[in-house]
Amino acid sequence: MATQQEQGARADRTAGLPRAKLVSRREITNDLMVIKLEPEQGPLKFKPGQYCTLGLDGIERAYSIVSAPHEPCLEIFVELVPEGELTPLLWKLKVGDTVSLRPRPKGIFVMDTKVHHHLMLSTVTGVAPSVSMVRDYLHRGSPGHHHFYILEGASYYDELVYDQELATLAAQHPQSILFVASVSRPKEARNAGWTGVTGRINAIVEEYLEKFQLPKDDTLIYACGHPGMISDAKERVTPKGWRFTEERFWKG
16 A cells, blocks of 8 residues: 555645546446546547557556547546556546546557558457557548458457457458457356357467468568567567567556
8 A cells, every 4th residue: 555655645646637527428338437538628639559548546557548549538548456546536526527638649559551451469458559540541432452360369258348349340340440350258157148269369360461462572460459469460470570569568
């Protein structure tokens, strides 16, 4: 537990920061929720794939942004970490409450427009950058003839959250988007009725690289989410010459 001096120092770091108001919250499971925030200084400027820094009581953490830059509210997909410092506080928020919001989003995990094939690997909340990039690309009128191949994985299908949106976009834009959702624990009761793909994303990435027949010289693999997934996927594909970029999530 932080001392009073440490708590005071934390508060000082965020006291003068802009605020963002919680305008909606949707609890998906006991430990997953989607929130929307309205920055009090107007829409936040960022590149799809970047992250913003939120804070409460002087405690700050970085969260990848789900929404695209043209959307008025910041959409954030949050996983509760019971032993963490910030997420338990976020879970107590009510509509109308505010959090601190650093004004300059950061991160280099953004779409590389020099390549035209984008294979995106994600686990649970790691899907956020993929959703942001796809929403933005479609909003801008599909410039440049880019193609997105999104592999989204979770232990349980109710953790996928954005699977319906991505499946719908893939059906509406089959020339631009291919989407595959996979669960890694298909035999557990919580996944009863699941008829889709099974297996960890890192374990099936090579299979889908072959299925999609992607060109190595015009493809970038993006991996976001659990560090173990990223490390294993990287070890599988980079020795074979695939380009790879990553964004690791650290809980807190």
